[in-house]
Amino acid sequence: MRTIFFIPLALFLFFAGLAGYMLTQEKNQTVASAMIDKALPEFDLEPAYDGLPGASRADFIGGEPKLLNIWASWCLPCIAEAPQLEALKEEGVEIIGIAIRDTPEDVTNFLDRHGNPYTRIGADDISALQIEIGAAGVPETFVIDGEGSIRYQHIGDIRENDVPKLLQVLEDVR
Amino acid sequence: MIAELGLAALWLSAALAVLQMVSGALGLKIGDQRLAAFAAYARPAAVVQAFLAVLSFGMLLWAFAITDLSIKLVATNSHSMKPFIYKLTGTWGNHEGSMLLWVAVLALSGGLLAGLERRLKERTMNATLAVQGFVALGFYAFLLLSSNPFERLPVPAFEGSGLNPLLQDIGLAIHPPTLYIGYVGLSVAFSLAMGALITKQVTPDFAKVMRPWVLFAWVFLTLGITAGSYWAYYELGWGGWWFWDPVENASLMPWLAATALLHSVSVLAARDALRTWTIMLGVLAFSMSMLGTFLVRSGVLTSVHAFAVDPERGTFILVLLGLYIGGSLAIFAVRAGSIAEGKRFSATSREGALVFNNVMLSAILAIVLLGTLYPLLTEAFDVRVSVGPPYFNPAGAIFAIPMFIVMAIGPLLRWKSDKPVRIKLELIILALIVVGAIVLIAVLGDYPVLPVLGLALAAALGVAAFLPLRGRKISRTPLATWGMITAHFGVAVSLFGMATESAFTQERLAAVAPGSTEELAGWTVTLDGVDPVAGPNWTAIEARLSASRGGEEATLLNPQARNFWAPSQATSESALITRWDGQLYAVIGDTAGLDADGNQRWQLRIWWKPFVTFIWYGGLLISLGGILAIIGRVRVDLRRRKAVQLGNERRADKALLDQAATPPRAEPEPV
Numbered sequence: 001m002r003t004i005f006f007i008p009l010a011l012f013l014f015f016a017g018l019a020g021y022m023l024t025q026e027k028n029q030t031v032a033s034a035m036i037d038k039a040l041p042e043f044d045l046e047p048a049y050d051g052l053p054g055a056s057r058a059d060f061i062g063g064e065p066k067l068l069n070i071w072a073s074w075c076l077p078c079i080a081e082a083p084q085l086e087a088l089k090e091e092g093v094e095i096i097g098i099a100i101r102d103t104p105e106d107v108t109n110f111l112d113r114h115g116n117p118y119t120r121i122g123a124d125d126i127s128a129l130q131i132e133i134g135a136a137g138v139p140e141t142f143v144i145d146g147e148g149s150i151r152y153q154h155i156g157d158i159r160e161n162d163v164p165k166l167l168q169v170l171e172d173v174r
Numbered sequence: 175m176i177a178e179l180g181l182a183a184l185w186l187s188a189a190l191a192v193l194q195m196v197s198g199a200l201g202l203k204i205g206d207q208r209l210a211a212f213a214a215y216a217r218p219a220a221v222v223q224a225f226l227a228v229l230s231f232g233m234l235l236w237a238f239a240i241t242d243l244s245i246k247l248v249a250t251n252s253h254s255m256k257p258f259i260y261k262l263t264g265t266w267g268n269h270e271g272s273m274l275l276w277v278a279v280l281a282l283s284g285g286l287l288a289g290l291e292r293r294l295k296e297r298t299m300n301a302t303l304a305v306q307g308f309v310a311l312g313f314y315a316f317l318l319l320s321s322n323p324f325e326r327l328p329v330p331a332f333e334g335s336g337l338n339p340l341l342q343d344i345g346l347a348i349h350p351p352t353l354y355i356g357y358v359g360l361s362v363a364f365s366l367a368m369g370a371l372i373t374k375q376v377t378p379d380f381a382k383v384m385r386p387w388v389l390f391a392w393v394f395l396t397l398g399i400t401a402g403s404y405w406a407y408y409e410l411g412w413g414g415w416w417f418w419d420p421v422e423n424a425s426l427m428p429w430l431a432a433t434a435l436l437h438s439v440s441v442l443a444a445r446d447a448l449r450t451w452t453i454m455l456g457v458l459a460f461s462m463s464m465l466g467t468f469l470v471r472s473g474v475l476t477s478v479h480a481f482a483v484d485p486e487r488g489t490f491i492l493v494l495l496g497l498y499i500g501g502s503l504a505i506f507a508v509r510a511g512s513i514a515e516g517k518r519f520s521a522t523s524r525e526g527a528l529v530f531n532n533v534m535l536s537a538i539l540a541i542v543l544l545g546t547l548y549p550l551l552t553e554a555f556d557v558r559v560s561v562g563p564p565y566f567n568p569a570g571a572i573f574a575i576p577m578f579i580v581m582a583i584g585p586l587l588r589w590k591s592d593k594p595v596r597i598k599l600e601l602i603i604l605a606l607i608v609v610g611a612i613v614l615i616a617v618l619g620d621y622p623v624l625p626v627l628g629l630a631l632a633a634a635l636g637v638a639a640f641l642p643l644r645g646r647k648i649s650r651t652p653l654a655t656w657g658m659i660t661a662h663f664g665v666a667v668s669l670f671g672m673a674t675e676s677a678f679t680q681e682r683l684a685a686v687a688p689g690s691t692e693e694l695a696g697w698t699v700t701l702d703g704v705d706p707v708a709g710p711n712w713t714a715i716e717a718r719l720s721a722s723r724g725g726e727e728a729t730l731l732n733p734q735a736r737n738f739w740a741p742s743q744a745t746s747e748s749a750l751i752t753r754w755d756g757q758l759y760a761v762i763g764d765t766a767g768l769d770a771d772g773n774q775r776w777q778l779r780i781w782w783k784p785f786v787t788f789i790w791y792g793g794l795l796i797s798l799g800g801i802l803a804i805i806g807r808v809r810v811d812l813r814r815r816k817a818v819q820l821g822n823e824r825r826a827d828k829a830l831l832d833q834a835a836t837p838p839r840a841e842p843e844p845v
Contacts, residue, residue, distance in 0.1 A: 023489055
């Protein structure tokens with residue numbers, strides 16, 4: 001018997017052990033956003049709606065953590081998301097909206113029909129902030145802490161079962 | 175009934191695999207006559223099993239053909255509105271169906287081996303059949319216990335939920351079955367290697383039996399990889415032909431091992447050298463096939479090829495891997511020392527070159543294996559990495575470049591021992607070609623190192639492939655030699671395609687409104703318009719492009735961005751113009767806003783890929799070379815067998831004649 005002939009077996013056993021271990025591990029497929037823990041980019045947007053002021057980075061500084069909601073009146077999932085935003089508002093969460101490529105009339109119509117959870121709405125007519133903040137689509141929601149850092153990114157519409165998670169994050173970063 | 179018939183056939187096959195395994199193993203007992211008599215069952219068991227397993231697959235095919243929605247697998251993977259051909263290909267476009275195809279091919283090749291092969295020592299054959307039965311049994315168990323393809327639904331589905339639209343392509347009809355035949359063909363090589371190792375019969379005769387199986391598997395692997403690469407190229411719409419995706423690597427690794435095995439088995443057949451090495455490669459090649467299956471289906475690695483991923487199945491395959499790979503490597507570790515070392519040879523000889531390239535192929539295999547498994551290793555420590563071309567290309571090239579050089583020279587050397595001086599002229603010619611090509615390209619422009627080296631080596635290899643013909647009579651050259659020449663030339667052609675594609679590809683991404691024109695590499699491409707179109711189970715936007723080059727008449731191109739329903743998914747269908755010197759590749763993307771005049775603009779991506787088709791022509795040539803070699807080897811073998819038979823008959827006749835010619839000696843008269 002020569003030791004050299006045992007090398008393939010040893011290599012294989014190492015692989016089998018590793019693979020066996022990996023199979024038993026819970027697989028986490030979520031990819032963390034690269035924007036997490038980065039400072040919110042500097043911006044200052046005009047109001048998108050007659051009744052509310054516009055939004056800027058300064059609005060997030062100081063006080064409680066807030067939600068930054070990227071949305072648009074032309075976006076169907078945003079309609080689906082509206083009741084959840086309303087629920088968050090009732091929990092006392094301050095939500096600042098950014099309307100992407102929208103018109104004041106459409107925004108007004110949307111809010112009349114689906115309710116208004118926002119305290120401020122900025123108009124991002126050329127998707128400038130949307131791109132800078134790393135949002136690939138509409139809607140997306142960011143948790144911004146009192147120092148103006150991005151702490152959490154939710155991609156897609158907020159479903160009912162996402163609400164507790166968002167509240168938890170808001171609590172955690174307080 | 176169809177499903178029950180298929181399931182019953184599958185259970186019977188499994189039972190026969192047990193019989194084959196047990197009777198083959200009992201045949202190894204020499205002393206006991208009663209037990210040894212059982213060995214007679216091994217061959218018939220393998221043959222009948224082949225018939226039943228193929229029948230079982232046929233039943234599933236039938237269920238898919240008539241879209242029997244009471245079968246769960248059909249309901250989840252097919253749809254009554256799907257084109258008929260894709261209903262059929264849907265049979266193996268899913269986990270269970272493809273595993274059934276796998277075992278059907280496994281049983282079929284086992285049956286062919288048992289039915290046709292009479293040259294091996296019976297004891298070796300029994301051991302081989304026992305191993306083959308053991309391997310088959312594991313996969314039957316896997317199918318029957320964890321992925322039954324014939325499972326019925328309690329209530330038949332109203333409509334099927336379709337098939338992954340990416341897979342609704344003729345590529346799917348060709349690519350997986352060819353690969354499977356290749357993978358599973360290697361199982362025969364594996365069983366033969368184990369049989370020879372167990373009975374210590376690693377001889378040139380054994381190598382001659384093994385060679386056609388290795389060639390056969392290798393031809394199919396080559397075809398499968400070639401088809402798969404072309405499929406990914408035009409179907410994924412990314413313009414690339416190799417992505418170093420784990421699943422692609424899973425098909426490449428057995429090919430690398432099989433290529434090495436193919437050459438070492440030839441050395442064993444011709445020169446009785448490289449005994450343990452050949453056995454090791456035989457084990458390795460099939461191990462890589464099974465490893466590939468495990469990686470793809472267990473979901474331990476993330477890949478673009480989305481098979482139904484299931485950790486439980488993963489565990490099952492891992493256990494099978496442990497049994498087969500672990501078991502065979504353990505036997506190898508214990509037994510390999512007892513196989514007498516083969517004949518010796520000097521470094522500068524045909525064997526020397528083959529050994530060198532065997533080592534290089536194995537090194538490339540190790541590189542690919544490491545790169546494929548590395549994410550698994552780091553993930554155990556919670557670090558996520560993705561290993562891609564920046565690792566594989568240079569690391570592979572370190573070994574591929576010396577391999578190509580030796581590949582050009584090796585076939586010119588003599589067996590056993592040779593002096594490089596003898597082939598001085600050839601060496602000088604090849605060196606001049608390499609240097610000349612590098613200088614020429616360096617003058618033309620500034621290109622990356624690897625493609626330039628690739629081009630120079632391709633040129634040298636293209637010439638070197640035909641040099642073995644020098645000093646031979648063309649008409650008397652054996653077919654197997656033609657096979658080698660064709661395959662080696664195919665490697666040169668493929669390498670040329672890869673190098674030109676990566677060095678000289680031109681790309682243009684533009685937002686264009688209908689009516690406007692883009693220029694690329696001498697081509698003029700005009701977007702005439704964009705229309706909505708609909709197919710049997712999809713809707714799409716289709717661009718009408720007219721492309722022309724050098725004032726010739728324009729060719730129409732219709733790339734599409736398709737949306738499938740059931741299940742809903744978007745794919746992009748590229749459109750190609752193929753010319754002798756390359757392909758124009760066009761993809762249409764999303765809308766891209768309005769232009770200054772308020773016209774809708776579309777994202778249009780076009781590539782000019784010079785000589786890209788040579789990559790796949792090369793692959794076809796390599797396979798053709800393999801086919802020629804099989805025909806040549808089998809023909810020579812049959813002729814020799816016939817000659818031996820004729821010789822025997824003649825000797826028998828002569829003995830009879832002699833007997834007749836000599837007058838019978840008078841019996842002494844009884845007194």
